[in-house]
Amino acid sequence: RKEVEQDPGPFNVPEGATVAFNCTYSNSASQSFFWYRQDCRKEPKLLMSVYSSGNEDGRFTAQLNRASQYISLLIRDSKLSDSATYLCVVNRPGTYKYIFGTGTRLKVLA
Amino acid sequence: EPEVTQTPSHQVTQMGQEVILRCVPISNHLYFYWYRQILGQKVEFLVSFYNNEISEKSEIFDDQFSVERPDGSNFTLKIRSTKLEDSAMYFCASKGQSYEQYFGPGTRLTVT
Numbered sequence: 001r002k003e004v005e006q007d008p009g010p011f012n013v014p015e016g017a018t019v020a021f022n023c024t025y026s027n028s029a030s031q032s033f034f035w036y037r038q039d040c041r042k043e044p045k046l047l048m049s050v051y052s053s054g055n056e057d058g059r060f061t062a063q064l065n066r067a068s069q070y071i072s073l074l075i076r077d078s079k080l081s082d083s084a085t086y087l088c089v090v091n092r093p094g095t096y097k098y099i100f101g102t103g104t105r106l107k108v109l110a
Numbered sequence: 111e112p113e114v115t116q117t118p119s120h121q122v123t124q125m126g127q128e129v130i131l132r133c134v135p136i137s138n139h140l141y142f143y144w145y146r147q148i149l150g151q152k153v154e155f156l157v158s159f160y161n162n163e164i165s166e167k168s169e170i171f172d173d174q175f176s177v178e179r180p181d182g183s184n185f186t187l188k189i190r191s192t193k194l195e196d197s198a199m200y201f202c203a204s205k206g207q208s209y210e211q212y213f214g215p216g217t218r219l220t221v222t
Contacts, residue, residue, distance in 0.1 A: 032209040043201055043213040044153060087153065091209070096141065096158035096166040098211060103152065 001026045004090050006101035014109050017078050021104045023088030024070045032091040033071045035062055037084045038103065044087055047073075078108045112136045114214035116202050122220045126191050131217045133185045133202030141205040142185045144177065145213075146170065148198045156200075159185065192221045 005024045013019045033050035050062040050071045061074040075082055088101035115134045123129050135142050144156040158166045159177055176188045189196055197220050203211040
């Protein structure tokens with residue numbers, strides 16, 4: 001099983017739609033979880049950290065499910081500008097390493 | 111807002127040549143990282159650096175690679191003898207006391 005796994009997509013959704021991505025991780029001892037956004041040929045930009053209690057930032061909601069070892073990202077009221085690749089990042093416990101998923105590509109269509 | 115900077119934005123080099131990629135992390139950050147992303151592939155961890163020494167490195171980070179923090183601000187990645195397969199985007203990242211890493215804009219390395 002891959003350490004961090006994401007559905008590569010693409011997810012094509014109309015403007016205004018709600019879309020959700022999941023990311024599974026293999027190491028149950030992982031403690032730090034993040035969602036990053038990456039535009040084509042640009043650097044990953046931190047979207048949000050994922051906390052045990054779940055967290056929300058405007059139209060974005062992140063959840064952590066430790067029992068099933070996945071994190072999720074929900075985007076409400078999608079905008080054209082949300083089109084990007086969304087990267088799931090998980091720390092490898094006991095190390096300084098952060099492991100990236102392959103990313104999920106989102107296209108928001110007018 | 112403080113940010114990580116990297117130079118150059120694009121480097122073209124011939125196979126076998128040495129390259130040095132430069133990064134200026136966020137000023138009060140203590141943890142520094144290099145990542146690589148081959149076109150169309152995922153971001154891969156190369157190395158982490160803390161307290162003036164390598165804290166972790168991946169299997170990619172072989173003897174051809176080295177990192178240095180030559181002064182209080184720069185953090186460099188050197189590739190001694192570049193290969194065609196080293197062509198990629200190289201991202202520097204830094205982290206403070208919290209868990210979040212912040213990435214620089216990257217250097218696109220093209221080895222011909």
